Amino acid sequence: GAGVSQSPSNKVTEKGKDVELRCDPISGHTALYWYRQSLGQGLEFLIYFQGNSAPDKSGLPSDRFSAERTGGSVSTLTIQRTQQEDSAVYLCASSFRSRIDRDNSPLHFGNGTRLTVT
Amino acid sequence: AQSVAQPEDQVNVAEGNPLTVKCTYSVSGNPYLFWYVQYPNRGLQFLLKYITGDNLVKGSYGFEAEFNKSQTSFHLKKPSALVSDSALYFCAVRDTLYSTLTFGKGTMLLVSP
Numbered sequence: 155g156a157g158v159s160q161s162p163s164n165k166v167t168e169k170g171k172d173v174e175l176r177c178d179p180i181s182g183h184t185a186l187y188w189y190r191q192s193l194g195q196g197l198e199f200l201i202y203f204q205g206n207s208a209p210d211k212s213g214l215p216s217d218r219f220s221a222e223r224t225g226g227s228v229s230t231l232t233i234q235r236t237q238q239e240d241s242a243v244y245l246c247a248s249s250f251r252s253r254i255d256r257d258n259s260p261l262h263f264g265n266g267t268r269l270t271v272t
Numbered sequence: 273a274q275s276v277a278q279p280e281d282q283v284n285v286a287e288g289n290p291l292t293v294k295c296t297y298s299v300s301g302n303p304y305l306f307w308y309v310q311y312p313n314r315g316l317q318f319l320l321k322y323i324t325g326d327n328l329v330k331g332s333y334g335f336e337a338e339f340n341k342s343q344t345s346f347h348l349k350k351p352s353a354l355v356s357d358s359a360l361y362f363c364a365v366r367d368t369l370y371s372t373l374t375f376g377k378g379t380m381l382l383v384s385p
Contacts, residue, residue: 158315187372196278196377197316197362210372245316258304258366260318261373 156180158264160246166270167236175231175267179248186229187249187261188221192242200244203229204251236271243268274299274367278376285353286384293348293379295363305346306364306373307337316362322346333357353383 159178167173179186188200199213203223214220218236223229233240247261276297285291297303307319320331327339337348348361363376 189375194377197364197375199372199374202372204371213372247316258321258323260306260321261308261316263308263315263317265315 158246158248158262160244160264160267162267163265164268164270166272169238169271170235172232172234173236173269175233175244175246175269177229177231177246177248177264179227179229179246180250180262181227183248183250183262184226185249185251185259186223187247188229188231189245189247190242191245191266197245200231233269236269238271241269241271274303274365274370274374276363276365276374276376278361278363278379280379281377282380282382284382284384287355288352291350291353291357291381291383293361293363293381295346295348295376296344297346297363297365298344299365299367299369301368303344303346304366304368305337305339306366307331307335307346307348308362308364308375310360310362310378312359319348319361353381355383355385357381358383 161176184205186203190198201221202210218234221231243266245266247263249259249261305322308316310316320329322329322339330336335350360378362378364373366373
């Protein structure tokens with residue numbers, strides 16, 4: 155079946171511009187995560203959506219970062235006034251929160267969006 | 273708070289030899305532990321997890337990991353490495369008090385022929 159889809163796969167933008175990154179999770183997956191992967195930094199948690207609950211935004215590095223999840227499906231990560239330190243691969247993951255596994259269900263990752271801020 | 277450490281940036285092993293990729297964690301409650309693998313130019317894939325029960329868990333591609341509560345470790349192991357195992361491996365932890373996963377910085381495994 156279809157996996158997690160992210161677009162665009164690559165994005166080059168000028169410093170100060172706004173960017174929007176899109177994530178289409180696996181159909182039926184109620185949990186959606188955004189992570190950022192930088193060289194030497196591993197995976198940095200950004201934000202977590204679970205069903206209709208309020209998102210966990212505790213990982214967003216600054217108020218320039220925001221995310222929405224519309225209709226419990228597609229999510230958009232927005233970075234305003236991009237800075238060079240925002241350059242990274244942004245990964246989206248989704249999971250099905252089963253009654254048994256709950257928050258321990260395996261995450262299914264997309265291939266990421268590589269953001270380069272010049 | 274929850275955190276995970278992968279003390280080795282890179283592990284080198286010859287094909288056919290056993291491999292170990294180290295992971296230690298810190299949590300306030302009880303840990304749920306995971307290993308993910310990232311092959312070149314591909315997304316992260318789930319390998320295995322420890323939730324409860326037997327301390328030795330088996331996962332995909334012949335990998336296994338041992339949970340050691342006293343040493344707060346969850347090392348990834350494989351009895352006989354393959355060149356195709358060369359990839360970036362991430363350990364992750366979730367405290368029972370939280371809903372999100374915290375990942376380590378990753379360990380690059382290089383298996384030479």
